[in-house]
Amino acid sequence: MFAILLAAVLAQAPVAPVEPGPPPDAGVPEAAPPVPLSALPPATHELFKRIEGRVAQVRIIERRSGTRSSIGSAFFVSAAGHAVTNYHVVSDVVIHPEDYSAELVLRGTSEPVPVRLIDVDVVHDLAVIQMGTPVTDFFALEDREPPQGARLFAMGNPRDLGTTIVEGTYNGLIQDALYERLHFSGAINPGMSGGPTLTGEGRVVGVNVATMGNQVGFLVPVRYARELLARALQAKETDAQALLATVRTQLLDNQQRLTERLLEAPPPKHSLGSYHVPGRWSPFLKCWGDTPHDPEVPYTVTNYQCSSEEDIYVSSNHRTGVVAFLHQHATSQKLGALRFSALYSALFAQDPDAVEATRQDVTNYRCKSEFVDVGGLPVRAALCLRAYRKFPGLYDVVLRAATLNAGTSGVDTSLTLAGFTADNGRRIARRYLEALSWTK
Amino acid sequence: MDEVIFLEVLEGDSVQARHRLERFPASVGRGYSNDVILDDPKVSAEHLRIERREDGALVLRDVGSHNGTFRVEPWAPLAELELAPDTRVAVGDTVLRFRSRNHRVEDTVVGPAPSAPRTRVFERPRTFSLALLALLGGSLLEGYLTNYGRTDWGELTVALVAPLALVLLWAGGWSVASRIARKQFHYRAHAAIGALVLLCGLVMPMLLTLVGFSLGVGGGMPLVHHAAFLGLLGWGLYWHLRYVTRWEPGRLMRVLAAVTLGFGAVSRADELLGNESFSESLDFPRTLLPPAFRLAGARPVDDFLEDTAGLQEEVDALAKEE
Numbered sequence: 045m046f047a048i049l050l051a052a053v054l055a056q057a058p059v060a061p062v063e064p065g066p067p068p069d070a071g072v073p074e075a076a077p078p079v080p081l082s083a084l085p086p087a088t089h090e091l092f093k094r095i096e097g098r099v100a101q102v103r104i105i106e107r108r109s110g111t112r113s114s115i116g117s118a119f120f121v122s123a124a125g126h127a128v129t130n131y132h133v134v135s136d137v138v139i140h141p142e143d144y145s146a147e148l149v150l151r152g153t154s155e156p157v158p159v160r161l162i163d164v165d166v167v168h169d170l171a172v173i174q175m176g177t178p179v180t181d182f183f184a185l186e187d188r189e190p191p192q193g194a195r196l197f198a199m200g201n202p203r204d205l206g207t208t209i210v211e212g213t214y215n216g217l218i219q220d221a222l223y224e225r226l227h228f229s230g231a232i233n234p235g236m237s238g239g240p241t242l243t244g245e246g247r248v249v250g251v252n253v254a255t256m257g258n259q260v261g262f263l264v265p266v267r268y269a270r271e272l273l274a275r276a277l278q279a280k281e282t283d284a285q286a287l288l289a290t291v292r293t294q295l296l297d298n299q300q301r302l303t304e305r306l307l308e309a310p311p312p313k314h315s316l317g318s319y320h321v322p323g324r325w326s327p328f329l330k331c332w333g334d335t336p337h338d339p340e341v342p343y344t345v346t347n348y349q350c351s352s353e354e355d356i357y358v359s360s361n362h363r364t365g366v367v368a369f370l371h372q373h374a375t376s377q378k379l380g381a382l383r384f385s386a387l388y389s390a391l392f393a394q395d396p397d398a399v400e401a402t403r404q405d406v407t408n409y410r411c412k413s414e415f416v417d418v419g420g421l422p423v424r425a426a427l428c429l430r431a432y433r434k435f436p437g438l439y440d441v442v443l444r445a446a447t448l449n450a451g452t453s454g455v456d457t458s459l460t461l462a463g464f465t466a467d468n469g470r471r472i473a474r475r476y477l478e479a480l481s482w483t484k
Numbered sequence: 485m486d487e488v489i490f491l492e493v494l495e496g497d498s499v500q501a502r503h504r505l506e507r508f509p510a511s512v513g514r515g516y517s518n519d520v521i522l523d524d525p526k527v528s529a530e531h532l533r534i535e536r537r538e539d540g541a542l543v544l545r546d547v548g549s550h551n552g553t554f555r556v557e558p559w560a561p562l563a564e565l566e567l568a569p570d571t572r573v574a575v576g577d578t579v580l581r582f583r584s585r586n587h588r589v590e591d592t593v594v595g596p597a598p599s600a601p602r603t604r605v606f607e608r609p610r611t612f613s614l615a616l617l618a619l620l621g622g623s624l625l626e627g628y629l630t631n632y633g634r635t636d637w638g639e640l641t642v643a644l645v646a647p648l649a650l651v652l653l654w655a656g657g658w659s660v661a662s663r664i665a666r667k668q669f670h671y672r673a674h675a676a677i678g679a680l681v682l683l684c685g686l687v688m689p690m691l692l693t694l695v696g697f698s699l700g701v702g703g704g705m706p707l708v709h710h711a712a713f714l715g716l717l718g719w720g721l722y723w724h725l726r727y728v729t730r731w732e733p734g735r736l737m738r739v740l741a742a743v744t745l746g747f748g749a750v751s752r753a754d755e756l757l758g759n760e761s762f763s764e765s766l767d768f769p770r771t772l773l774p775p776a777f778r779l780a781g782a783r784p785v786d787d788f789l790e791d792t793a794g795l796q797e798e799v800d801a802l803a804k805e806e
Binding site: 379413425474 | 628629630760763765766767769770772773775780781783784785786791794795796800802803
């Protein structure tokens, strides 16, 4: 999974029209023939100077200690003092408004300015905050996609070291992603979250959001920031309850979209031993498999797992919006039925990793376990639910099932759905179970 | 005081030795010339003498002992003491009590009609050996069936030696208790009880698991396991204690019922009080047995999913609790 950057500041140049001719450049004196701008090394220091005032550091203040508990970056997008940052930078203010507040530290000043949280887009990890005073210098957000390979500049405040500009290249949308992200090949580091990534002309392409290390960075496409800003500009007074309700609505809409995507077609049947199991159901699922080969053990267990490998950040300890499943096919020529059932019970007793959440976020699981007839195939199945405490109507759903048709072979399977309604969870679980069959 | 009196050597409240004194004067001391010999190193060789005075009263007189003679109640050193019934006197570390021949004893305890002593099943040599063999066989089988990896001889050896050692040590502990309380070890009976308890402890969970799987019981099996464990604990303690105490079976049963229920309640106090700590674990039975063991019918997928409607209400109620 991606590491999320908890502080990023990036400044960008004003949206200047693409000037023909070579940009002023110290390093290339003989640049005479006109070449496309994106192919030329831009003057990074000029870009930086032009835009540094539009980027600020966000500080999340814990009220009781009176000091910052985390930092991030933001950039101004309206004359009225609206700024865009990541949802995960300000999530504490959304979830625990009584304990946290946000403030901005503008470049060149040391006095923080209190800000209000106007609107959020939890699914795309964006938030709009607003400063009380108007600003003169800000980015106009427009949606134009740069060509792959274009040189981009990420700005931010990595690890609170001061405003930094980082060069990298644009690599388009991540393929088969569940939540749209741009791939930026450049060093994005913790502390740069919420900062902008720009073209050489200073046009915002995306919002720094996460990194996988080794120059693999992720951006939220600027389109979502624009849509959120348009909503925020119309927003009236918002209170903490309304923001939580917004988050809940967005999570509900997102799980509905996911459910519809999954239920468009039944899952493809993937063959595993003498069984058919649900395969790569939707392109956003990444599937992996392996059979550990140990000549010493008298059985084989083959794993096949698919996961969205992405999640939605709700709060520092709570993730949602996950679809994942795992099949384990166990078979043995050497074990008798009773000894095989000991192995099979041990597999059935191992649950997949739970989606991260704490006592404040979710309840404990409650399960219902029965023998189920899946198209003639007897299965021991259990469905477990836990409710979200802050977002009524949303649940984590886990389906566990093990086939019971043969003495010395079987498939144990688990499906994890994080942040779905119970009805959608059941609908997906039914399709999933129905994709289980025995081929002999 | 009457003609014949008894001198009793006390140990705590009970009498360790009783001497009949018929002729006076009678001498008491550590030496072999005495009428009553006391093996107490703090008692002098010639310690005291009991004489009849001219008026007929019996008098105890210290004959120059090294550590002295003391009246017990009230505590006082004495050189001479007129003996009355139940007089107690301390010499060295020994307490002596004097009683006359007409001392009244308490009424006879009326017991149930005695019956010929019955050999209980635990006391038969065959019970012990059969129980032990069954235990070792069961333990070995369990070790073999639950190991799905390569045959692990070390583990199988432990499966044999561990219960054997446990039974023998366990019986040792109880038989020492029996010896102290009832002067008899009853080692074989205790060993047989211990072996039977362990055997049940091994077989019972297997049977319950089997029944739970066969009937497709969805939950509640942990409670049944707990109750069965408590029952077994009560049964084992009852029979061990029958060989240790002299209590009536009824009284023993009442005490043990209170003890096991109390223990059961305390060990489940958290649940009974409704305290549930936060956990990410999924709580449902994990046992899978070969298909032939399944007796309960399989329900259609739709019915199963309909059955889960109650879960939603349950977790919604949990979410509202805080």
